[in-house]
Amino acid sequence: MTEGQTPEAGASVVQEQPSAAGKPSPPEERSFVQQLSTSVNWRTGLLIPFLAVVTALIIGAILIMLTGSSFGQTVEAYAALLQGSVGSVKAISETLTAATPLILAGLSVAIAFRAGLFNIGGEGQILIGGMFAVYAGFSITGLPIYVHLPIALLAGIIGGAIWGFIPGLLKAKTGAHEVIVTIMLNYIALRLVDFFLKTELFQREGRNDPVSKTVEASAQLTQLLGWMNPALRVHLGLIVALIAAGFIHWLLFRTTTGFEFRAVGANPNAARYAGMSITKVYILVMMIAGGLAGLAGSGQILGVLDRATPGFSANLGFDGIAVALLGRSNPWGVVAAAVLFGGLRAGGQQMQVSADVGIDLIAVIQALIIMFVAAPALITALYRLKTPAVSTQISKGWAS
């Protein structure tokens, strides 16, 4: 019980604490986003996500068995999952390759969450950022890699930031809900990509289908383990993503800008009282979120695909939401969650091949994990944990 946690206060804390059973405290009216924008403890940050993953895997196993597989086959499927995610250098390389864009897309959602905004626009920002990166990648020639590659990455960040700036500006100046605006911008971005890939500006010479010119070698993210085996796809983008995570952590917790983001996210009234500009925070945080998603798109283009094709974002923007949720909007939590999801994705391929269990199951497991993380009360009840001191209700959607 909460009462016990600050014995220093003697009995003087007892009354003011909202208790799980008692109702003397006002009903918690924090929105979902607000919950995510507040600090976490080991319990919400580690224990609940861990149990969520375990529970989702158990349910996944039950589902496999329901399709007629024996227990032995189910074990085999999970063994393949493990083998395919961490069982070899190749597997680890695949896991990290899949994790790289997830880290950046997750950070994009996470930093917006921290400021109380729900960035559903990752898809669009990835696409626009990727298009900027691919253009910088193929249109500029004759530069050394240490000049060309940073330019291409920067172009991607700028593209994403522009696509994030629009909903940020509309939210700050007109109050237009960022969820609606970012969803619409996703559609616009998707069709803009289709359109531009058919224009002379982007389309590869001599092709009729929508595919862009190929990125110059000097703008490609180097394969980290290419010297061992050219099939090991993990690339420099992973390092970029980790640096981005470190930077976002620093920004959020060590700078006045981050302090403003967190204050606006946790209590906009108090932020206004303290003289912070909510307008500035909304615009800036959406530009940063967009820039991160743009970087995710650039990483895919410059590190994996080498060219743009329709819908190359491949749902990464939405997976970023799941990663941010699981990582509790903490940058290092996001990295951990992205690696987990990357592992599930890489292992899922193996599972499909060697155990004949469809990769769709991975999507089911991912969804279950997020469901359990979003509803910690479920996990608490399932494992009969002591009632947490934190509020477990998920209320009012994503109103902010």
Next chain:
Amino acid sequence: MELQLRGITKRFPGVLANDDVSLTARSGTVLALIGENGAGKSTLMNVLSGLYRADGGEILIDGVHQTFRDPGDAIKAGIGMVHQHFMLVPVFSVYENVILGVEPTKAGGVLNRREARREVKEISERYGLAVDPDAKIEDLPVGIQQRVEIIKVLLRGAKILVFDEPTAVLTPQEVEEFFGIVAELKARGATIIFITHKLKEALAVADDITVLRGGRVVGHADPKTATPEDLASMMVGREIDLTVDKEPGTPGRTVLELTDVTMVDDYGRPLLNKVSLSVAAGEIVGIAGIQGNGQTELVEAITGLLPIASGRVEFDGNDISGASVRSRHMRGIAHVPEDRNDMGMVSSFTVKDNLMLDSYYTAPFSKGGRLQRDHIVEAALGLVEAYDVRPPLIENTGGALSGGNAQKMIVAREFSRDVPLVICAQPTRGIDVGSIEYIHEQIVRKRNEGKAILIVSTELDEIFALSDRILVMYDGKIVAERLAGDTTPTEIGLFMAGKGS
């Protein structure tokens, strides 16, 4: 029904919340249970209402031992709780709220609206609780909402009514009306337990007073003979002086001057109507008034949180009418806001972050946009010590502090700034006696240092205890101005009600 608690003991890990608490509430009387925040009042009531199970002791109703496994058992035994924070559905009507959970139905589970309305109407008439069963909760003033809560417990057959800080959210007139309701309930034989830390109210309405401190019963008092000082001393365990010690102020130069400040709402109706006032260095100006007469807007006009439609706000001789919140803060306005939890702090932030909530961007807390943690920690440790914030743990969240300590934290933040003007809106609302005494001392100290102080309070006692000069707000206007020595609470009270000449 007579309620007896015998030796109730309730432990939480590390805390003995109730220690051998015994008390009796006689049938047809009002028992006031007083104590500071954290004295164990709410724990005791949660035991009584079946939310907690006591580790020891027993509950007797009319001499019969009771076992409450859950709140349902307590309700069946005739105990009804009226919480400080109402549990009503704002978009439902009065009768819908009242019958929620005990809906009368016709065959097939169809809601019997007529029957429901009749029951609600009958109870409200029987106890003189004038409430329209069809009114929507969100359209009703707080005082009426409270009556709906009372009707709710009465409908469920409560004979023992427990009110948790019932007057905290009420206006002075609503408090009067509430006391009338209590008298009516009492006359009809109900047993009433009234939890409060407002001593005057306990003395006004109770037949018996029981004082809790540190989880124990430290004494009983007879309201006919006890004084507020007696009760306060029992509550805190030391002598308490409820009067604020202060010399008359020596007003100096004018620091804040408002000229014909007008503010309108979205529909163009005036919230502030040509308000003019001034506050000089070295004086405390108190704004009296019933909640909702423009005080909130006045403070927000001065601090820049709301724009004004016309008029001038001058600070230190400069026109700041259009200046931003940040700019006014930097010029030297400190502001203890009215709503502690919603504006004064970020509950999920640590105490140290809350202590620099509005100065995080200034040196030495920030250098080139980077937060300087060592300086922040050092300053925070100094502040919790200097302003007696307990527990003095700067890494705990602000939300974990009791109301009084959270307020001390906010006062620490604002008062530690060496600035010419301090605005305190409802500086002691809903906090314990010890903290009130402390915050009042700090306000006077600040004035004695030569600062200009503007106090806004709905508590007339507080206005009189602190102010050198008193202004009364009514309907968005300043309707009276008096030197504190030249007026009486009665006169100011009349102005507050809009009846002064």
